[in-house]
Amino acid sequence: MIAPEHEADIQAAVAEAAATHGHWRIAGGGTQTGLEGGHDVLSLAAHRGIVFHAPKELVVRARAGTPLAEVEAALSAEGQHLIAEPPDLRALLATSGEPTLGGAVATNLSGPRRVHGGAMRDHVLGLRFVTGEGKVFRAGGRVLKNVTGLDLCKLLTGSRGLLGAITEITLKVLPAPERVGTVAIAGLGPAAAVRAMAAGLRSPFAVSAAAHIAPGAGHPRGLTAMRIEDFAASVAYRCDRLRGMLAEHGTAEIFSDHDSRSFWRQVRDVAPLAGLGPAIWRVTLRPSAAATVAARVEAAGGTWMMDGGGAVLFVAGEPALAGARGDGETWVALKGEPVPFPERPEMSRVRAVLDPHHVFAAS
Amino acid sequence: MIRQPEPKQDVLDRREAIVAGLRGILPDDAVIAAPLELKPYETDGLSAYRQPPLAVVLPRSTEEVAAVMRLLSREGVRVIPRGAGTSLSGGALPMADAVVIALARMNRILEIDETDRFAVVEAGVTNLAITEAVKGRGFFYAPDPSSQLACMIGGNVAMNSGGAHCLRYGVTSNNVLGLRAVTVEGEIITIGGKYPDAAPTDWLGLVVGSEGQLLVVTEVIVRILPLPEGARAMLAGFRSNEVAGACVDAIISSGIIPVALEFMDRPAIHACEAFAHAGYPLDAEAMLIIEVEGSEAEQDALLERIRAICERFDPVSMRVSQTPEESAAIWKGRKGAFGAVGRISPDYMCMDGTIPTSRLAEVLGRIRQMSAEYGLEVANIFHAGDGNLHPLVMFDANDPESQQRAEAFGADILRLCVEVGGCLTGEHGVGVEKRDLMGEQFEPEELALQRRIKGAFDPGWLLNPAKVFPLVDA
Numbered sequence A: 001m002i003a004p005e006h007e008a009d010i011q012a013a014v015a016e017a018a019a020t021h022g023h024w025r026i027a028g029g030g031t032q033t034g035l036e037g038g039h040d041v042l043s044l045a046a047h048r049g050i051v052f053h054a055p056k057e058l059v060v061r062a063r064a065g066t067p068l069a070e071v072e073a074a075l076s077a078e079g080q081h082l083i084a085e086p087p088d089l090r091a092l093l094a095t096s097g098e099p100t101l102g103g104a105v106a107t108n109l110s111g112p113r114r115v116h117g118g119a120m121r122d123h124v125l126g127l128r129f130v131t132g133e134g135k136v137f138r139a140g141g142r143v144l145k146n147v148t149g150l151d152l153c154k155l156l157t158g159s160r161g162l163l164g165a166i167t168e169i170t171l172k173v174l175p176a177p178e179r180v181g182t183v184a185i186a187g188l189g190p191a192a193a194v195r196a197m198a199a200g201l202r203s204p205f206a207v208s209a210a211a212h213i214a215p216g217a218g219h220p221r222g223l224t225a226m227r228i229e230d231f232a233a234s235v236a237y238r239c240d241r242l243r244g245m246l247a248e249h250g251t252a253e254i255f256s257d258h259d260s261r262s263f264w265r266q267v268r269d270v271a272p273l274a275g276l277g278p279a280i281w282r283v284t285l286r287p288s289a290a291a292t293v294a295a296r297v298e299a300a301g302g303t304w305m306m307d308g309g310g311a312v313l314f315v316a317g318e319p320a321l322a323g324a325r326g327d328g329e330t331w332v333a334l335k336g337e338p339v340p341f342p343e344r345p346e347m348s349r350v351r352a353v354l355d356p357h358h359v360f361a362a363s
Numbered sequence B: 001m002i003r004q005p006e007p008k009q010d011v012l013d014r015r016e017a018i019v020a021g022l023r024g025i026l027p028d029d030a031v032i033a034a035p036l037e038l039k040p041y042e043t044d045g046l047s048a049y050r051q052p053p054l055a056v057v058l059p060r061s062t063e064e065v066a067a068v069m070r071l072l073s074r075e076g077v078r079v080i081p082r083g084a085g086t087s088l089s090g091g092a093l094p095m096a097d098a099v100v101i102a103l104a105r106m107n108r109i110l111e112i113d114e115t116d117r118f119a120v121v122e123a124g125v126t127n128l129a130i131t132e133a134v135k136g137r138g139f140f141y142a143p144d145p146s147s148q149l150a151c152m153i154g155g156n157v158a159m160n161s162g163g164a165h166c167l168r169y170g171v172t173s174n175n176v177l178g179l180r181a182v183t184v185e186g187e188i189i190t191i192g193g194k195y196p197d198a199a200p201t202d203w204l205g206l207v208v209g210s211e212g213q214l215l216v217v218t219e220v221i222v223r224i225l226p227l228p229e230g231a232r233a234m235l236a237g238f239r240s241n242e243v244a245g246a247c248v249d250a251i252i253s254s255g256i257i258p259v260a261l262e263f264m265d266r267p268a269i270h271a272c273e274a275f276a277h278a279g280y281p282l283d284a285e286a287m288l289i290i291e292v293e294g295s296e297a298e299q300d301a302l303l304e305r306i307r308a309i310c311e312r313f314d315p316v317s318m319r320v321s322q323t324p325e326e327s328a329a330i331w332k333g334r335k336g337a338f339g340a341v342g343r344i345s346p347d348y349m350c351m352d353g354t355i356p357t358s359r360l361a362e363v364l365g366r367i368r369q370m371s372a373e374y375g376l377e378v379a380n381i382f383h384a385g386d387g388n389l390h391p392l393v394m395f396d397a398n399d400p401e402s403q404q405r406a407e408a409f410g411a412d413i414l415r416l417c418v419e420v421g422g423c424l425t426g427e428h429g430v431g432v433e434k435r436d437l438m439g440e441q442f443e444p445e446e447l448a449l450q451r452r453i454k455g456a457f458d459p460g461w462l463l464n465p466a467k468v469f470p471l472v473d474a
């Protein structure tokens, strides 16, 4: 493994691989190395540091290796936060190391707020990246609205180091909420939970997260929870209205700010599934299909947790569980063998443009 | 007019055969080739540029689009996808040897799902029609360009359009889950799906905003959001652009993200007031329209906080609307701003750069200076929260010299946006209008990379060519 401090050295390492039929596996802090991969590691962890934070412009720029914790602390000092709420997956994946901003962007990591505020890809305003030819390119910029040319920011975000090595990221950020509240119902089955979450998510109360923890995964009776984040008075008002609105689904309790924050941190980090499987997937799907898929996973011996009102299903179990996947479901392995996904020819040609010598090719 | 590539002579020579071929695969009423009937398609919202196409087709289904694309790619014919033709950057401007594929007849809403909160609509459905279709069930489609009555979702996807409420709800790209589209070879493909993050790699994000360069979009799966309990606006007038800009900073710093935060300078205030009689402060140098959402009590609380912040900046006037009618009146002037400027000047050019919001006062100062130098009036409207600036440069299209000056002035404004750390276009797209300015923002190598990505989808450069990227032989 090498971990260059400067972009020029990252660039040189890639250029050399391109010239010599070499390969690199791009890594950040190494916390998501639950994925298989044979090649030498080019770590971006030493290319770090916040370049600037302009709180009034809702923008922060940092190098890829900057620890997420450092970015979060800088934002927090100005009362702001990362909108996509990227998780810390170390406990879930049984890895060590320091989660980096670059790793979060390269995997389009997003947490419970995904359903309301979007994923990382929705907030990346600009990138610098090194292509497989060892050239540095810029995409986007530092302003909140920009449609100039093709949107390579979105293409690179979530490309898992297979289209380029992202070296610097400019992100949109937002004020952190003054108060966090949670309305939670215990004892619902998966189908009832999805119905309750759908009711919450279609309410006018700006529900910012909706998760269901199955009885098998940490909670004795199963818990269906929805979050509201805003100024204190709004949170109190909306939690109360939401609880009333959900009465037909079950009796709800309201969590305090403190309890809400720690509960959603657990959900964010998928803590209920930690230690439950040699393989772990993040499955995206239609909420209306979530209960059926959860039942299928359970029948095949897996454990699950729902996020995004059922639009995200975390699945833990034996590697063979991937065989249980069906149409209309997107399985992405967080740990274990990558799940193949068919690719259109024009998209393979885009890959060839960005990485003609297969420097970043998956092993 | 901007330089366009020479039409392909062999295509012009085969015009009749190509039209006959199109008539062979589409019903008669779906192929337009008579010169008079081509007239409505010769331009878009950038009406200074005009060029009738070779023919226009009006397909009714994805399959028809695919059949047309198979024929045209085989014949090597250029293709211009078109929605409502409201593009302000000349994105839908035809070429003499090109066939326009107008999606207007693909205007069906195919599916609405309240549980999974999406709608599937054909590319020719208007932006407003989506919200109209889901409103009764308590939903709306968030991006709201001022042209929303006319512009179509296919055009919105192509341009990644924004609106006054995108500070809170994002632009088109943040609100689209999937697409059905036709490749240049005429193959039907789907990208994304009926739920977020449906594809592990974000091809969807690449295609949205690609200005018709990569695919012809025929269906769009959009995210629909629950309507808020209510919304209300206030307005505040200030003594200078600087002070109004500082007030915007203070609002954002207080942790409030209003759903809309619009800025108008003195010329814009006067033009809009003369038009809408909205009670705008004529003695103010700059004015903000600020909108919040929530229950009555939540609106009251937020507006009270914002009022207190504005108070610190010595406002010349302030009005918090008490009723939805008053809010509508406040918005009427802003929403009619382009029309209002149209009434005081025979013609205007609407620019669309984005700047870091901290540079607002400086940029407006320099625009004013340039306005004096060029001898042309300019009114500035600004999505203040996100830095998207719309200077409206007034000129007289009957006077070619005035038009040339306006174009030069507009280009200087966009150069200035790039110089201060912003970009050429925040929401209207590059189109043909800003094509030759791309070199101001991108290095030649960066443009070459983008061109190669376009080429990966469209190796023969048949899809909406001569837009977005400067001509290579130039």
Ligand SMILES: Cc1cc2nc3c(=O)[nH]c(=O)nc-3n(C[C@H](O)[C@H](O)[C@H](O)COP(=O)(O)OP(=O)(O)OC[C@H]3O[C@@H](n4cnc5c(N)ncnc54)[C@H](O)[C@@H]3O)c2cc1C
Residues within 6 Å of the ligand: B044, B045, B080, B081, B082, B083, B084, B085, B086, B087, B088, B090, B091, B092, B103, B123, B144, B145, B146, B147, B150, B151, B152, B153, B154, B155, B156, B157, B158, B159, B160, B161, B162, B163, B164, B211, B212, B213, B215, B216, B217, B218, B338, B427, B428, B429, B464
């Ligand atoms: C008065 C006025 C106000 C406006 N306000 C706003 C605003 O607030 N915010 C904003 O963002 N824009 C605004 N616009 C600009 C314009 O309305 C948007 O760019 C809109 O999205 C264009 O949609 P359209 O259907 O008219 O597309 P067209 O103008 O027909 O086409 C626009 C581009 O999209 C391509 N295209 C169209 N359909 C397809 C398809 N199905 N597949 C592939 N490519 C396609 C075309 O080739 C062209 O490049 C305004 C325009 C006007 C005239």
